[in-house]
Amino acid sequence: MTTSQPSPTGDAEAENTLAGLGEFGLIARLTEGRRHSPATLLGPGDDAAVLAAADGRVVATTDVLVAGVHFRLDWSSPQQIGRKAAAANLADIAAMGAVPTGLLVGLACPSDSPLEVLSGLTDGVWEEARSVGAGVVGGDVVSSPTLVLSITALGSLQGREAVTRAGARPGDTVALAGRIGWAAAGWAVLARGFRSPVAVVSAHRVPEPPYAAGPQAAAAGATSMIDISDGLLADLGHVARASAVRIDVRTAALTVPDRLVDVGAALGIDPMHWLLTGGEDHALAATFPGEVPEGWTAIGTVAEGDPEVLVDGRVYDGGPGGWDHFTR
Amino acid sequence: MTTSQPSPTGDAEAENTLAGLGEFGLIARLTEGRRHSPATLLGPGDDAAVLAAADGRVVATTDVLVAGVHFRLDWSSPQQIGRKAAAANLADIAAMGAVPTGLLVGLACPSDSPLEVLSGLTDGVWEEARSVGAGVVGGDVVSSPTLVLSITALGSLQGREAVTRAGARPGDTVALAGRIGWAAAGWAVLARGFRSPVAVVSAHRVPEPPYAAGPQAAAAGATSMIDISDGLLADLGHVARASAVRIDVRTAALTVPDRLVDVGAALGIDPMHWLLTGGEDHALAATFPGEVPEGWTAIGTVAEGDPEVLVDGRVYDGGPGGWDHFTR
Numbered sequence: 001m002t003t004s005q006p007s008p009t010g011d012a013e014a015e016n017t018l019a020g021l022g023e024f025g026l027i028a029r030l031t032e033g034r035r036h037s038p039a040t041l042l043g044p045g046d047d048a049a050v051l052a053a054a055d056g057r058v059v060a061t062t063d064v065l066v067a068g069v070h071f072r073l074d075w076s077s078p079q080q081i082g083r084k085a086a087a088a089n090l091a092d093i094a095a096m097g098a099v100p101t102g103l104l105v106g107l108a109c110p111s112d113s114p115l116e117v118l119s120g121l122t123d124g125v126w127e128e129a130r131s132v133g134a135g136v137v138g139g140d141v142v143s144s145p146t147l148v149l150s151i152t153a154l155g156s157l158q159g160r161e162a163v164t165r166a167g168a169r170p171g172d173t174v175a176l177a178g179r180i181g182w183a184a185a186g187w188a189v190l191a192r193g194f195r196s197p198v199a200v201v202s203a204h205r206v207p208e209p210p211y212a213a214g215p216q217a218a219a220a221g222a223t224s225m226i227d228i229s230d231g232l233l234a235d236l237g238h239v240a241r242a243s244a245v246r247i248d249v250r251t252a253a254l255t256v257p258d259r260l261v262d263v264g265a266a267l268g269i270d271p272m273h274w275l276l277t278g279g280e281d282h283a284l285a286a287t288f289p290g291e292v293p294e295g296w297t298a299i300g301t302v303a304e305g306d307p308e309v310l311v312d313g314r315v316y317d318g319g320p321g322g323w324d325h326f327t328r
Numbered sequence: 329m330t331t332s333q334p335s336p337t338g339d340a341e342a343e344n345t346l347a348g349l350g351e352f353g354l355i356a357r358l359t360e361g362r363r364h365s366p367a368t369l370l371g372p373g374d375d376a377a378v379l380a381a382a383d384g385r386v387v388a389t390t391d392v393l394v395a396g397v398h399f400r401l402d403w404s405s406p407q408q409i410g411r412k413a414a415a416a417n418l419a420d421i422a423a424m425g426a427v428p429t430g431l432l433v434g435l436a437c438p439s440d441s442p443l444e445v446l447s448g449l450t451d452g453v454w455e456e457a458r459s460v461g462a463g464v465v466g467g468d469v470v471s472s473p474t475l476v477l478s479i480t481a482l483g484s485l486q487g488r489e490a491v492t493r494a495g496a497r498p499g500d501t502v503a504l505a506g507r508i509g510w511a512a513a514g515w516a517v518l519a520r521g522f523r524s525p526v527a528v529v530s531a532h533r534v535p536e537p538p539y540a541a542g543p544q545a546a547a548a549g550a551t552s553m554i555d556i557s558d559g560l561l562a563d564l565g566h567v568a569r570a571s572a573v574r575i576d577v578r579t580a581a582l583t584v585p586d587r588l589v590d591v592g593a594a595l596g597i598d599p600m601h602w603l604l605t606g607g608e609d610h611a612l613a614a615t616f617p618g619e620v621p622e623g624w625t626a627i628g629t630v631a632e633g634d635p636e637v638l639v640d641g642r643v644y645d646g647g648p649g650g651w652d653h654f655t656r
Contacts (some may be wrong), residue, residue, distance in 0.1 A: 041385060041490075042490055042492065045493075045570075046424070046490075046492045046493055046494075046570075047389060047420040047421075047423040047424055047493070047553075047554060047555050048387045048388055048389035048420045048421055048423070048424045048426070048481075048483070049387070049388050049389065050385055050386070050387050050388075050424070050485070050490050051385065051386050051387075051388060052384065052385060053381035053384055053385055053386045054384055055384075056380065056381055056382055056383075056384060057369060057378055057379065057380060057381055058378070058379050058381045058386040058482065059376045059377070059378050059379075060376055060377050060378075060379060060430070060432055060465060060466055060480070060482060061375060061376035061377065061432070061466055062432040062433070062434050062466055062467060062468050062478075062480055063434070063468050064434040064435070064436050064468045064469075064470045064472075064476070064478060065470070066436050066470055066471065066472040066473075068473070069470065069471050069472060070470070092375040092376045093375075093376055095375040095376070096374070096375055096376045096378070098376070102388070104388055104389070104390040104480055105390070106390050106391070106392035106434070106478045106480075107392070108392050108394050108474075108476050108478075137388060138388055138389055138390055139390060140390050140391050140392045140478075141392075142392045142393070142394055142397065142398070143394065143397050144392075144394040144397060144474055144476060145394075145396070145473070145474050146436075146472055146473050146474035146476070148392070148436050148472060148474070148476045148478070150390070150392060150434045150436075150468075150476070150478035152388070152390055152432055152434075152480040153376075154386065154388060154482075155376070157378070162369075162370055162374075162378050164370065164374045165373075165374055165375070166374075225375075226375060227375050242373075242374075
């Protein structure tokens with residue numbers, strides 16, 4: 001039979017693009033030699049994949065990232081972008097109290113995209129997935145004028161109840177796992193054309209979500225939990241509204257790292273603003289009825305009242321409280 | 329707390345766009361009033377959804393569709409595009425022998441996209457999902473210069489083994505469920521600027537995959553199965569290679585519908601070419617060791633030999649044998 005792939009052009013440069021390799025050739029290049037996770041019962045290459053869902057349920061979330069909107073190829077390497085895209089999804093799985101089992105990756109890209117960009121993105125997604133014991137179980141690669149990376153993550157609750165945003169109760173303690181403010185500081189540095197300090201720029205490029213803290217919090221009896229992707233106050237606002245409670249954050253409980261103090265001083269920005277409003281570090285916030293588990297820091301309290309988030313008892317007026325993908 | 333959504337502009341037109349409504353406002357509009365399927369244990373609105381996976385496994389597949397590449401807003405309504413995008417994924421679930429349980433929808437769109445386009449797309453996805461008893465359990469809406477629709481479908485094997493592309497054995501009968509050639513005829517009509525005959529144009533706009541035939545074939549002992557999305561010969565080629573067998577299709581077993589005969593005559597195209605190479609109807613092809621189940625039509629045989637697909641014993645030379653998203 002004839003095949004649906006274009007024949008090689010003979011032009012070495014064009015061959016190493018989407019157009020040169022064709023859809024199936026490219027997928028073969030992006031999937032070859034990958035080691036699959038134990039949860040992968042049937043990996044990529046068929047109409048669909050099959051994943052283990054041992055307790056009879058599957059947790060699922062999807063995120064779409066667009067070049068020029070959510071990432072910049074001149075700020076980050078393709079591999080860093082792939083890691084960050086995967087991390088955003090994996091953190092959502094962790095925020096339900098689940099462990100990731102697999103990712104599906106949709107890649108829409110210009111047909112002249114170099115193979116090194118596409119394989120860099122894929123490598124990054126695989127690395128981040130592997131760091132939590134998951135694998136890429138399926139995907140799609142298509143031609144598009146704009147580079148768009150769309151990731152779906154699946155996870156297992158391992159028999160636990162899902163921890164939603166809706167369970168916070170008056171009297172609970174609000175706690176935090178992972179770091180906040182770093183990615184926002186990195187963004188501020190990059191936006192001004194600098195490439196250092198490396199620590200904050202790296203934090204913007206590749207977040208380090210506290211994946212294990214999600215299932216840990218669920219096991220410890222967390223009443224609500226959320227992935228901080230839009231900023232601490234904005235995301236606690238989701239919890240406050242879903243749980244119909246008031247949340248009060250104590251800034252005295254938030255330690256501003258020396259590095260952020262330095263960067264803030266250099267840029268003329270109060271670093272506490274980054275901690276309160278910066279997203280993309282993918283820390284986790286949760287509420288606990290009793291003691292806060294190890295690795296978590298108590299940062300506030302839950303009370304009866306209008307569904308809102310106060311900072312030291314007052315409405316925060318230090319600037320935009322979050323992040324909106326359409327107005328950034 | 330301050331919110332991350334832009335305040336209304338006061339401009340009624342701008343308010344009914346992504347930019348006017350903001351991410352959260354738009355998601356609220358797109359999800360309100362939806363009825364969820366029994367498999368949906370936790371629907372949209374949290375960090376992730378939770379779906380039933382009763383037999384301890386989940387089937388998962390993802391597809392990305394790009395405006396101008398995979399669909400045209402001047403050829404199809406947003407609702408038709410949504411239905412087709414969902415159908416492509418749901419057919420992949422059926423082709424494993426599974427029933428769909430839920431969809432996740434990623435929508436990347438220009439920030440001035442009218443709400444009616446976005447809600448039309450979403451309505452279409454919901455309608456198609458509901459037609460198979462599934463629901464939309466999660467999603468993401470982001471700003472993008474290009475409209476990209478990315479869908480992930482999840483499904484349940486209901487205790488059956490997955491039917492892959494790799495199990496066809498010499499002596500098996502190749503069979504078909506659903507119609508082929510219709511969407512390709514519709515594409516040919518639309519590409520020439522016509523809008524009728526309605527039957528073929530509708531087939532291009534919204535496919536009618538034989539969803540129930542997938543689980544039925546699995547229960548009846550199908551040894552391999554595939555969703556025909558790239559064309560009968562191209563997709564049987566995947567089965568031939570994965571199973572390391574030769575497949576012979578008998579054109580005498582393929583009935584060319586009168587309607588396609590008429591359209592072919594009008595356009596000067598042999599309609600058999602559409603049946604052999606046209607994708608996007610999302611028919612299912614499967615191989616059976618014994619009798620072909622009701623609703624399926626025997627169209628060929630599996631034999632030992634080089635992994636290839638023959639038509640009436642010969643290599644088909646009637647034109648490109650399939651479809652490549654980068655060279656269309």
